[in-house]
Amino acid sequence: MDLGVKGKVALVCASSHGLGFATADRLAREGAAVVVCGRDSEAVDAARKSIAKAGGTVIGLPVDLYSADDRVRLVRETVAQLGPIDIAVLNTGGPPTGTFASLSLLQWQEAYKSLVETIVHLSQLTLPGMVEKKWGRVLAVTSFVARQPADLMALSNSLRASVIGVMRTLANEYGPHGITVNSILPGYILTDRMRKVARAQAEAKGQPADQAFDRIASNVALGRLGDPEEFGNLAAFLVSDAASYVTGQAITIDGGLSKGVY
Numbered sequence: 001m002d003l004g005v006k007g008k009v010a011l012v013c014a015s016s017h018g019l020g021f022a023t024a025d026r027l028a029r030e031g032a033a034v035v036v037c038g039r040d041s042e043a044v045d046a047a048r049k050s051i052a053k054a055g056g057t058v059i060g061l062p063v064d065l066y067s068a069d070d071r072v073r074l075v076r077e078t079v080a081q082l083g084p085i086d087i088a089v090l091n092t093g094g095p096p097t098g099t100f101a102s103l104s105l106l107q108w109q110e111a112y113k114s115l116v117e118t119i120v121h122l123s124q125l126t127l128p129g130m131v132e133k134k135w136g137r138v139l140a141v142t143s144f145v146a147r148q149p150a151d152l153m154a155l156s157n158s159l160r161a162s163v164i165g166v167m168r169t170l171a172n173e174y175g176p177h178g179i180t181v182n183s184i185l186p187g188y189i190l191t192d193r194m195r196k197v198a199r200a201q202a203e204a205k206g207q208p209a210d211q212a213f214d215r216i217a218s219n220v221a222l223g224r225l226g227d228p229e230e231f232g233n234l235a236a237f238l239v240s241d242a243a244s245y246v247t248g249q250a251i252t253i254d255g256g257l258s259k260g261v262y
Helices: 018-029 041-053 068-082 105-133 156-175 192-204 209-218 228-238
Strands: 011-013 033-038 059-062 087-090 135-139 179-186 250-253
Touching: 011 018, 011 068, 018 033, 018 041, 018 087, 018 228, 018 250, 041 059, 041 087, 041 105, 059 068, 087 105, 087 250, 105 135, 105 156, 135 156, 135 228, 156 179, 156 250, 179 228, 192 209, 228 250
Parallel strands: 011 033, 011 087, 033 059, 087 135, 135 179, 179 250
Antiparallel strands: none
């Protein structure tokens, strides 16, 4: 299937590894001009080189998405080097794990800034250019815990749901401008972040860390954890021309982990 993103400019946040990398890689292979970014300049450069092997235009920008100034710089440099942004994949690092009682007010404030403020600000920075072009795609990477809260994930359980509310609001407001806005809710995808979460959950239950993935997989309908490439495939579709009538949705990719009917 031709996703119709050839020549589009795609900003993929937190894309030096994990889910962001998988999405940037797939979009680049579809012919989009892609920006990869992250805090570690060496990791960003390695990601850029890896994605560029398949051809196409890829630039790497080391930025700290926690910084408002860096977010402004990220968008400004993207536009300067590649042109107006057509696709914004708004991905951020996960907050600390922990029970409600174990988390301080400062941790709540920092998690809000990382998970919600960052996505709101990047939306403010990228949507005006999409309005001018009468075409755009915004995709927020959240988590299945926004729909089915998980143990030791108090911060994510709460704040990821807030992001979905923001995205649904933007879908209503910007739909008339030819812009789709969606959320994607990954389940247990085998990334470095997932490994940390699994270890934390195993330790809290007094279980050996090496059994964590077996326990998690046993709760997934498909009986396994997801591959980042599978996530990248769905994310690329949702920001493509092929998904032009999909907006305002919170779409779960979790192998059947969530038990709800919708």
